Amino acid sequence: MIFPRTILFLGLLTLARGNPVEGNTAAICEFFHHVQAFQDDQWDESVILMKRLLGDMIIALLPYPEYADYKKTMQNYLDSGRTIVKTSPLKDKMDFCQGFNKAGETPFLRGSPAKKQALTRPLNDYQSNMIFNVFTELHKKIIKAADDMERLVQFPDNSSRDELFTLLAKYRSAGMGPMTEEITSRILAFKEQYKCV
Template sequence: MLFPRIICFLPLLALARSDPVETNSAAICEFFQHVRAFQEDWWDDSVVAMRTMLQEMIVALEPYPEYEEYRKTMQDYVEQGRTIVKSSRLEDKVAFVQGFNERGDQPVLTGSPAKKQALTRPLDNFKSNMIFKVLTEFHKKLLKAADDVERVVRFPDNSPKDELFRLLEKYRRSGIGSLTEDIASRILALKDKYQCA
């Protein structure tokens, strides 16, 4: 991701003296826009990481003729993925990142520990990159956006927080992990409830 997205809630803070319902609606709708942008960044970064992993694996397999068919399969998949660009549909990005693993035609790695290590290194690098870069970046941005929207949104006295804010509290408590992967979709699924465009 070349340019980090900047969250700016200053216009919302200016609304603090206006009607609380309007202020809440504007802040929540803006929050949804940011989450959608974070989700797009997530999948853009995932596509780049997947391409890098496949290219590294293709290079790692070159010395081993017994994996030639699998290497060609990877090369074909990389070629298909070249059509996936930043402006591609989100569904196409998700399909590219998840599609290769769903094919189920991975070979069994045999040979020396050094050979197995060389062939699994690209996958290990991919997993580390996804955890330490993509997941962590998404997590930080979402927590910042959640903090910002919670500073602006006001609930009537004695009213419980609604579903969105309960979900954000659960996310905050769970930290980076399995919930990180589907949090954007779960949050965006609530968008219609708030009548946001």
């Protein structure tokens, strides 16, 4: 994986030095290609973690008949998500991951601290996995790809840097945070501007 990427990087570097405009376009389009792959990976992993969360919550709710309706809502939602696979459209993956909160109201957790802990553990695990296994990895990959691209792109002066580069600078300085979940979509919104296929 590293070797082909290095060859591609060197090829783009040669092109950039030969014709700055073509080199800029090639490097930027290659960056978009990487970001698209990162987005696909992000949502694939998010779907897996959402299905795991639902399954874990269903198991955690089994001993508590007072939550039978909520458990059934979760089971129905999980069943509907079984059709969401790696080859599913991105919109379907996003809707599945973001839609559970709309599927049913979260019941008020009552009872002993041990019971509340048992019922909140799956959600805490899900949130940790999203932060450390999805968003942290996404952040690292985007910063690395942006660094690689910016080493190749030549601007006559700083005034030539457009909104894409402003967004990347803002993302780099802000670090992980609210922008991380939507950053790939915001970056890819610039794709047409550069006429990248």
